[in-house]
Amino acid sequence: MTEWTLYDYVDVHGANQFKAWSECLQKRELAKLNAKLDMLQQHGPSLPPRLLAGPIRGHGHIYKLEIRGQVQLRPLLCKGPIRNDEEYSLLIGAIEQGWKLLPTGAAAEAERRRQEITTSPQARRTLHERVL
Amino acid sequence: MNEFSNAIRQGFQNKDYRHSYADEFLNETIATQIKTLREQHEWRQVDLAREAGMPQSMVARLENVNYSSWSINTLRKLARAFDVRLRVTFETFGSIIHEFESFSRQSLRRDHFDIDPVFQRPVGPHPERTEAKIFETPGRFGNAIPSAPEQALAGRRTPGWWGAGGGAAPPAPRQALAGQEKQASRVDLHLLGHAHRAQGGSANAAFRGTAG
Numbered sequence: 001m002t003e004w005t006l007y008d009y010v011d012v013h014g015a016n017q018f019k020a021w022s023e024c025l026q027k028r029e030l031a032k033l034n035a036k037l038d039m040l041q042q043h044g045p046s047l048p049p050r051l052l053a054g055p056i057r058g059h060g061h062i063y064k065l066e067i068r069g070q071v072q073l074r075p076l077l078c079k080g081p082i083r084n085d086e087e088y089s090l091l092i093g094a095i096e097q098g099w100k101l102l103p104t105g106a107a108a109e110a111e112r113r114r115q116e117i118t119t120s121p122q123a124r125r126t127l128h129e130r131v132l
Numbered sequence: 133m134n135e136f137s138n139a140i141r142q143g144f145q146n147k148d149y150r151h152s153y154a155d156e157f158l159n160e161t162i163a164t165q166i167k168t169l170r171e172q173h174e175w176r177q178v179d180l181a182r183e184a185g186m187p188q189s190m191v192a193r194l195e196n197v198n199y200s201s202w203s204i205n206t207l208r209k210l211a212r213a214f215d216v217r218l219r220v221t222f223e224t225f226g227s228i229i230h231e232f233e234s235f236s237r238q239s240l241r242r243d244h245f246d247i248d249p250v251f252q253r254p255v256g257p258h259p260e261r262t263e264a265k266i267f268e269t270p271g272r273f274g275n276a277i278p279s280a281p282e283q284a285l286a287g288r289r290t291p292g293w294w295g296a297g298g299g300a301a302p303p304a305p306r307q308a309l310a311g312q313e314k315q316a317s318r319v320d321l322h323l324l325g326h327a328h329r330a331q332g333g334s335a336n337a338a339f340r341g342t343a344g
Contacts, residue, residue, distance in 0.1 A: 026148075027146050027148040027149045027152070028148050028149070028152040029152075030149065031143065031148070031149040031150070031151075031152035031153040031156065032152050032153070032155075032156045034139075034143065034153065035152075035153045035156035035157050035160070036156065036197075038136065038232065039157075039160055039197070042232070042235070043235070047164060047236070047237060048160050048163065048164045048197045049163055049164060049167045049195045049196060049197060050163075050195070050196040050197055050198060051160075051197050066198045067198075068198055068200065130139055132139065132142050132143045132149075
């Protein structure tokens with residue numbers, strides 16, 4: 001079994017945006033997020049059923065993790081984008097309210113970030129930093 | 133994987149964190165095992181639904197790692213459909229590391245009763261003697277390597293396993309609960325591949341996971 005590699009998006013200033021979002025979560029939400037990410041890293045999308053939802057309509061490369069609870073976390077991610085069979089990139093933290101993703105335009109922003117990573121993977125992503 | 137172990141040890145120091153993580157892992161485990169067992173039977177969702185007496189849409193809901201409203205009665209129906217037994221235990225948090233590391237399609241598969249190696253052996257008045265005879269008879273194995281069920285039988289020749297009445301249940305794989313009453317625990321539900329009659333009574337109470 002091959003483990004998948006998880007990356008976090010890094011902005012133009014070198015800040016890990018996904019880590020910053022994770023650090024704002026309550027312990028319960030954070031634990032659920034980490035449990036999902038652990039499963040994704042260990043098994044990819046093939047074994048646990050419906051681990052990944054998507055692709056999101058209108059954004060063919062963007063998927064979301066569903067983390068249910070008092071706050072409906074919906075971190076957006078993509079396969080690759082460099083090695084599609086070995087890695088995922090965590091692009092933006094989002095939540096879902098009334099069937100809509102917040103912040104507004106999160107999926108479009110995720111796509112923009114995916115393209116940034118495709119252009120310069122060394123500068124625009126880093127290995128996933130787990131928040132505890 | 134040592135990195136994972138360290139992260140679990142650190143994160144689990146917080147009570148909210150460890151219970152939420154364990155709840156999520158429980159949901160992932162049950163949903164994945166239901167799908168794995170269905171595929172082991174080469175059933176479509178509609179086939180499982182028919183066997184378990186529930187709509188196909190419910191099977192689809194159960195085969196989802198995000199589902200969390202499990203009930204014992206529903207799991208019992210699935211266990212009966214798969215012809216395996218359902219086991220519900222409370223576990224220490226430390227055991228989650230090994231469970232996660234060993235989590236795989238293979239580890240979640242269970243043989244249904246008809247191919248359960250324990251029940252493939254002849255049942256007689258002197259099972260130990262009968263068993264010894266089986267393993268000495270060339271016609272059974274020939275000169276070849278024993279089949280998988282036969283190897284499994286050989287490995288299960290634990291003294292006392294058949295018990296005085298010949299009907300004792302196999303020993304539990306872990307005696308995890310003994311002497312650990314004071315430790316914080318989580319709940320695990322497993323579909324196991326050895327026949328076991330439901331105990332009934334208070335076990336009918338539904339178990340609810342975290343609300344979705």
